Amino acid sequence: MARPVAIVGTGQTRHCKARPDVHQGELVNEAVTAALLDADLGFEDIDAIVLTNMELFEGRALPELWCGEFAGGLGKPVMKVATGGTSGTSGAIAGLIQAASGLFDTVLVVGWEKHSEGSTQTGMSLTDPAWDRHIASGAIGNFALSISQYVARHGVTPEQAALVAVKARRNAALNPHAHVKDAGITVEKVLASPMLAEPVRLLDMCPQSDGACALVIAGGDMVRRYRHPAWFRASATRHDQPYIGDHDQRLIKMRTLRSAAQEVYRKVGVQNPFKEIDVAELYEPVSYVELAWYEALGFCAQGQAGRLIESGATQIGGELPVNPSGGVLCANPVGATGVIRVAEAAKQLHGKAGAYQVEGVRQALVTGYGVYAWSDVLFLSAAQP
Amino acid sequence: MSAPAGPPQGGAANDMERAQLGNRHHPLPREGEWRDGGSVNPDDYLHSEITLDMSWDIDVGGVMSEFFRRLKAERRLYGMRCSRCARTYLPPRPVCGDCWQEMEEWVALGRQGTLVAKTVCHYKILDSATGEPRRTPFVLGLIQLDGADTSLNHFVAAPDPGQVGIGDRVEIVFRDALQGNVGDIVHFQWLGGKAGAHG
């Protein structure tokens, strides 16, 4: 059966709008060196590497051929995983699976993106040649369409969504790696920010960042060296049909996320996610969808997400802190974003989250999101499987 | 002037310090020396601009080719219906993903539909027809054309974006001289409130 594997180290850069002082390889190297230091390992200890990056955003092709060396990949088994927004979580799952296969005792996963170097608009414009390219309305417009249905059918208010943004940016103020942070943010500030696509405002949206994040995964005897490994328990992935309108309320109902979460809960024996999960790092590109995904993940009943955010239960110190790191709303280098979610959940289990450490974390949930409603769900725990 | 662009050498200035960090490891910046957007002066670093100027001649495939052929011949959109789950898809595609079944049945769709989602956009995008920025605010909607089970994302034309609501009826507007490509659909004209009446 599956060999137990765990995340034993993480490292990331300080995500920000632009890093003109490094090229992509150097950015990767910063995160990798930090992760190796965290795991107390050297490059020579790594058996295999998984890289993730959405190359078209920088206008590149196969950048891992160039940047792989900067992750210590020269002469090693190296692969690149790329699945849109879920690249980071896909890459993390791929790395965990490769270690679980028994072929490698240590696997390094590193994701990165340097949005400042390219045109993300252009990078995303190479979409369906017959159809989507003509609309080119971008991610914001498409999110807003689903959100308009959420608002119309379930009465979610801009104030409730703003509470998500406030939680995120205040948490981010405790996170030295976060890009967008604001300890003094308020609901009023969010509601006063420029409207992008109704009802989504600027402060409801995630940024585009330059950044990299790395994980060190270990299996077999290697894991014994570590006092608090973040054990991999289960994962599930669902992709879905390619057009935004293929399913009603696409990004709210999230059949992919529901199904993936149910598979993971079943595999790990979780029956009441809200009670049994100690911390969650969700891939929430917009404030409103975090609310919808509380429902999709079973943290609360359908239509109760607004109440849940208002109760404070998803704050640090609440019953189920969601995105204590600040989440995607506070740092979004796309190829790395999913890796950051996994790293932040692992850090909570490692006890290394510093000012935003949640007390007594034993079980952590991670999600990844991309394209139209592609979902990854991972479950990490302090208990060895 | 430019400083040499190399990996951040922050921490270890000499071999002794390197050894303290663990001489197997590359030296890391010390606390306070980590680079982020605020601590870097872009003028200190070289910048190289390269332009990707590439074109692709993409085969849109049998289904979309037929879709556009019918659009041009009949000034009408067609969806495809899956024989197993009976869903009618717009845009059509060769395979029903849920059933993993090839589809063959074309279904003529109405020229009117219902707005199932709507947003008013305040950010600039380029109008691919003119190459000019689209006037803001503009209305983006998900339109479920009569006969289709999926909805299409497209622009909605209305005199007052604020008046447009979910559930309202819209009608497809084609360009006068059809060319058989997606640009033939100009937008969807808002027909008024839920009753479908104007004004």
Add this chain to the structure above:
Amino acid sequence: MTVSIKGIGWQLPDMQPSPEKPADRSIPALVHQAVKACVDDARLAMSAIDAVVTASVDLWDGKTASNIAVTEAVGATMRAETRIAGDGLLALIHGAMMLLSGHYRRVLVVAHGKCSEADVDALSNWSFDPVYQQTLHLTDTQALALQSQAVAARAEARWSAEHAADFLRAMAAGGAEGKLAPQGDGACAVIIEAGDGDVTLTGFGYDLDAHYLGDRCLSRCEGLQRATRRACRMAGLAKPQREIARHYWSLRTAWQLPLWAEAAGSWTFAEGPAALQDGRHRLQWAGLPPFAAGLQRLIAAVKDLRESPGSALSLVQGCHGAAGQAQAVCLLHGRGGR
């Protein structure tokens, strides 16, 4: 635990549709036809597949997240899918690791590539680092030319200019015409399963060599040496040269044949060019799609293993990146007969 090849399917330029039926050569159609053939060959329903691993490259397809186009065609709707950017053989190797991890039982691997929709050589310039090699206007063709020159020079020094020319003539006579193998459009699909079967995957290995061409000795291929060593170690092979009966190479140039064969430990320059023509080294010169070549070579190996009586060990090689910077090797064992 073993991994077996359960089904194979492909859609390549040599499968021209009849004149009456319009040729649907779009990526989703090519991929779907390959997957359908594979599922039929495996005598399975799509519902029996746990997960899909795809291989494609965004810039070649002209599509951000190129696997969006094939989600429905590969059965990834409400199913796990992941994309490896690179040669399809790498996707198969990752799929095998998924099976070996115990988390999955049956994986569909799909690779596709087209060269007819864009100037793929010009595109390849964008896979070179932007600081130095890209600005020199390097492309795959030039890297291959440099590599060919290097191997040819070694051949001429070891044998003679005449023997080196003989080698090229023999290759041309065998169908490997011209300096560069012409690529094609296509897709291929393989289903792998945990457990025993007629054809099993006994070992695999992959490697990333240096990116700067000047950092590599182009007349040798260390990347393929390492990848092959890893595969042979996994398969428990003591003497690969004796134990491997057939080799399936992914070639872009004629000189890659001795280059790959030597790197894999299957041949030495001392044996001379004739030893490469004895039937143990199989190649398909024309029509291999970019990024689907390695998987197509694996399919060819599987077909041969199914048809040949008695067991045989086959080595399959795939690569991508400048002059084969990234290498992948699979070792297949056949029980013989079907």
